[in-house]
Amino acid sequence: MxxxxxxxxxxxxxxxxxxxxxxxxxxxxxxxxxxxxxxxxEAARSSIQAQWQRLADKGRMEAAQxxxxxxxxxxxxxxxxxxxxxxxxxxxxxxxxxxxALFAALEGVLAPxxxxxxxxxxxxxxxxxxxxxxxxxxxxxxxxNPVPLMKVVEVVAxxxxxxxxxxALARFAQQMGHTPVxxxxxxGFIVNHAGRGFGTEALRIVSExxxxxxxxxxxxxxxxxxxxxxxELMDLTxxxxxxxxxxxIYRQYYDEPRFRPSPITAQxxxxxxxxxxxGAGFYRYADGVAQLPAEPATPVVAExxxxxxxxxxxxxxxxxxxxxxxxxxxxxxxxPSPTALTLVAPLGFDVTTVAVVERLDPARTIGIDMxxxxxxxxxxxxxxxxxxxxxxxxxxxxxxxxxxxAVSVIRDSGGFVTQRVVATIVNIASDICQQGICSPxxxxxxxxxxxxxxxxPLAMGNRWGPTNILEVLFxxxxxxxxxxxxxxxxxxxxxxxxxxxxHEEE
Numbered sequence: 001m002x003x004x005x006x007x008x009x010x011x012x013x014x015x016x017x018x019x020x021x022x023x024x025x026x027x028x029x030x031x032x033x034x035x036x037x038x039x040x041x042e043a044a045r046s047s048i049q050a051q052w053q054r055l056a057d058k059g060r061m062e063a064a065q066x067x068x069x070x071x072x073x074x075x076x077x078x079x080x081x082x083x084x085x086x087x088x089x090x091x092x093x094x095x096x097x098x099x100x101a102l103f104a105a106l107e108g109v110l111a112p113x114x115x116x117x118x119x120x121x122x123x124x125x126x127x128x129x130x131x132x133x134x135x136x137x138x139x140x141x142x143x144x145n146p147v148p149l150m151k152v153v154e155v156v157a158x159x160x161x162x163x164x165x166x167x168a169l170a171r172f173a174q175q176m177g178h179t180p181v182x183x184x185x186x187x188g189f190i191v192n193h194a195g196r197g198f199g200t201e202a203l204r205i206v207s208e209x210x211x212x213x214x215x216x217x218x219x220x221x222x223x224x225x226x227x228x229x230x231x232e233l234m235d236l237t238x239x240x241x242x243x244x245x246x247x248x249i250y251r252q253y254y255d256e257p258r259f260r261p262s263p264i265t266a267q268x269x270x271x272x273x274x275x276x277x278x279g280a281g282f283y284r285y286a287d288g289v290a291q292l293p294a295e296p297a298t299p300v301v302a303e304x305x306x307x308x309x310x311x312x313x314x315x316x317x318x319x320x321x322x323x324x325x326x327x328x329x330x331x332x333x334x335x336p337s338p339t340a341l342t343l344v345a346p347l348g349f350d351v352t353t354v355a356v357v358e359r360l361d362p363a364r365t366i367g368i369d370m371x372x373x374x375x376x377x378x379x380x381x382x383x384x385x386x387x388x389x390x391x392x393x394x395x396x397x398x399x400x401x402x403x404x405x406a407v408s409v410i411r412d413s414g415g416f417v418t419q420r421v422v423a424t425i426v427n428i429a430s431d432i433c434q435q436g437i438c439s440p441x442x443x444x445x446x447x448x449x450x451x452x453x454x455x456x457p458l459a460m461g462n463r464w465g466p467t468n469i470l471e472v473l474f475x476x477x478x479x480x481x482x483x484x485x486x487x488x489x490x491x492x493x494x495x496x497x498x499x500x501x502x503h504e505e506e
Contacts (some may be wrong), residue, residue, distance in 0.1 A: 003028040004117070005087035009076065011102060012091035013044035016119055019147025020089050022048045023176040025072040032085060034076035036179030041075045048073060051148075072363070076270045083109050087172070089141055091119040099128045107133055115165055117141035121192060122164035122248045125158035125185045135160040139425065141169055142189060143178075144450055152449035154189045163184075169405055181442035187252035192245055193451035194457060196259050197424035202230035203262035211410040213282045214293050219408055223372060225454035230421075231282035232290070234265070234277035235393045243269045257484035258428060269381060276430055296409075298401045298447050299394035304328060305449035307399070308336035310358060313345035314468070315370040322374055326402045336360065341392050345370040348412045348423075348475025352385040362387035366396045370462055371472070379406040381416055405464070414479030415472055421458055423472040423485075429457035430491035440502050458501040466495035 006029060010021045013035040025031045032039040049070050051450065055061040074260050088106055092098055103116055110116075116138040120130055129135035140156025152175045155166050160212070170180035183189040188196070196449040202216050211219070217229020234242050246261040253259055268274070268281060275281035276288065283290040307323055309316060323330055336342045342365040346356045351367035354360070367383040374380070380400045384393050393409060401407045410417065433440050444456030453460075461469050470492065476485040487495075494501055 003177070003415075004175055005029055005085075007085045008032070008081040008085075009085035010091060011082075011088060011106075012093075012112040013040045014091065014121075015141060015145055016147060017089075017091035018044045019145065020091060020119065020143055021073065022051065023148055023178070024070050026094070027172070027176040028072075030074065032074045032076040032082055034079070034082060039107050041303065041383075045073050045075060045489065056089055059227070071268050073103060079105055081366060082106065085110060085114060087115045087117060087169075089117045089119060094120065094122060096123050096127060096427070099123065100131055103128065103138065113137075115139070117169060119143055122188065122252075124187075124252075125156050126160070127227075129158050137165060139165045139169055140183070140185065140189065142191075144191070146216055150450065151178050152191070152446055153180050154183050154191065154446065155180050156183045156185055157187055158277060158419060160343060164389050170417040179445060181438060181446040183438045184436065185445075186435065186437050188245070188249045190432065190446040192249065193432060193437070194425070194429050194443065194447045195451050196249060197426075197428045197457075198226075198244065198421060198451075199230045199234055199423040200259065200262065201421045202417075203264050204506055205413065205420060208413055209334075209411060210413045211408070211417060212293070215410065216417055217340050218295070219379060219381055219410075222406060223369070223377045223381060223418045224422060225376075227452050227454070233469065235281035235283055235290070238275040238277050239265055239269045239281065239395075241380075255483060258424070258431075260484065285389045288294060295406070298407070299398050301391075301398040304341075304395050304399050305392075306331045306337060306340045308333070308340040308342050310342070310344040310354070310360070312354075312358065313343065313370065315345065315373065318373060319343070319345060319368070319370060324400075326399055328399055330388070336364070340364065341366065341395055343368060343396070346391075347371060348415045348419060348472035348479070348480055350385070351383050351388075351412045353479065354405050355385060355387075363389045364392050366392060367412075367416070368396075368400070369418055370465055371416070371419050371422070371468060377405075378470035382407065382409045383412055383416060384409065385412040391430050414476050417435040418427050419472045420476065421474070422464065423469050425453075425457045426469050426501075427473060427485075427488050429486035430461070433458075434490035457505070461491070466491065466501055469494040 008024045009032045010017050011034045013033055021031045021033055033044055035041040036191050038135045052066045052069055056063055056066050068085035118140055125140040129138035139161045139483035142154040155169045157166050213231040217338040219228050220226045243265040250259040250261055276285050280286050306329045331340050342360045344367045346354045355362040355365040362385050369381040380394050397407050397409055447453055448456050473485050473487045
């Protein structure tokens with residue numbers, strides 16, 4: 001196989017530059033490392049070689065291969081040493097002026113046909129190339145950290161980028177063992193754009209006093225299947241990385257409400273509570289381990305009252321089967337008896353509103369999240385309203401924990417935690433498709449590989465029902481009167497006629 005770019009320059013030898021240089025050399029390219037900081041490129045080469053040696057020590061690489069790969073790494077002492085390169089990838093500071101100056105200098109050194117690539121995560125590729133003589137030779141080539149392990153790369157076309165440049169970069173990404181996804185030059189590209197719903201909506205939920213950080217993380221892990229909760233994830237990536245991305249995308253989209261950052265992260269950033277690397281973020285860390293608060297104990301209840309289920313409850317038949325399996329005394333009358341625990345299962349609406357609209361006694365009314373089928377979850381989530389009696393809350397908690405499944409009880413709000421976060425993720429993803437930023441297929445690939453979600457956002461919508469997601473969004477709009485829950489036209493059309501969210505229009 002002929003390598004797409006036989007001689008590759010990497011400017012910037014931090015974590016991203018080292019990772020890109022490593023996989024380019026492993027693909028068969030001769031790689032030239034350049035950094036303006038004295039000794040930085042040499043240190044990067046030593047770090048990469050040490051990484052290969054560790055792989056050899058584990059039996060995952062032969063000693064001869066380590067030696068061969070080492071011969072492909074070179075130090076570029078000055079810009080002129082990059083002249084033979086057919087591709088130069090920039091991985092320097094995330095500042096527009098610095099990147100523009102670097103590429104202007106590279107144009108004066110490289111052959112006219114050489115390809116320029118920027119690893120920017122948040123700046124416009126078009127803006128970076130605006131002052132170039134040959135802007136058609138520049139494209140985005142956005143890797144994720146750590147580069148050797150994160151197997152997706154966004155290939156981003158600026159307004160003047162030659163499509164052949166993106167095609168060549170995509171082929172090279174595959175030769176390096178990565179999966180390329182094609183994106184238009186818009187704020188956040190695919191992954192950082194699609195990822196806005198997870199953290200920002202969770203932060204809003206906390207700010208409303210619905211639940212604490214640990215409870216929200218537990219719910220989204222155990223109920224929706226995310227590997228990490230949003231606050232665990234932000235602690236891992238660090239707020240000095242994640243908060244500026246929130247602000248950048250929000251501002252670049254002219255204060256789009258869906259992307260509004262939170263004062264909670266701004267305050268922690270200002271206080272130096274960045275996450276795991278500083279020992280404190282949303283959690284405190286001891287020897288690198290998060291110190292999590294204990295879950296509330298399941299209440300001990302002498303007798304469970306009769307349970308009456310609202311006729312408007314989501315998954316009502318499934319809920320009845322669950323109650324039967326849990327041994328609950330069930331009422332089936334047209335209205336609850338004076339002693340009944342009244343169970344509602346709204347989509348998007350808060351428990352208080354449902355109790356008022358359905359003329360139920362709010363003191364005996366409690367909600368349960370049934371967006372996702374119970375058999376698919378490891379946790380049940382209940383919600384009280386401001387008038388719910390303590391004995392009713394305790395009885396519901398005890399009942400739904402009878403089979404050993406974890407139970408979280410949260411305060412009333414529009415929508416449950418999972419409903420709000422999942423609906424926001426699906427809605428933002430649908431809007432990406434609406435704008436034509438990428439194909440639905442590349443969206444699913446980018447999010448699954450780049451964010452580690454249990455499935456792509458459109459697959460989430462398919463699995464739990466486009467009409468259910470739409471109902472959550474419409475009802476959240478009613479509760480909050482906030483445009484951030486405005487459904488994307490792309491989602492609205494598909495939900496209305498029952499088509500798969502993955503359907504691509506010709």
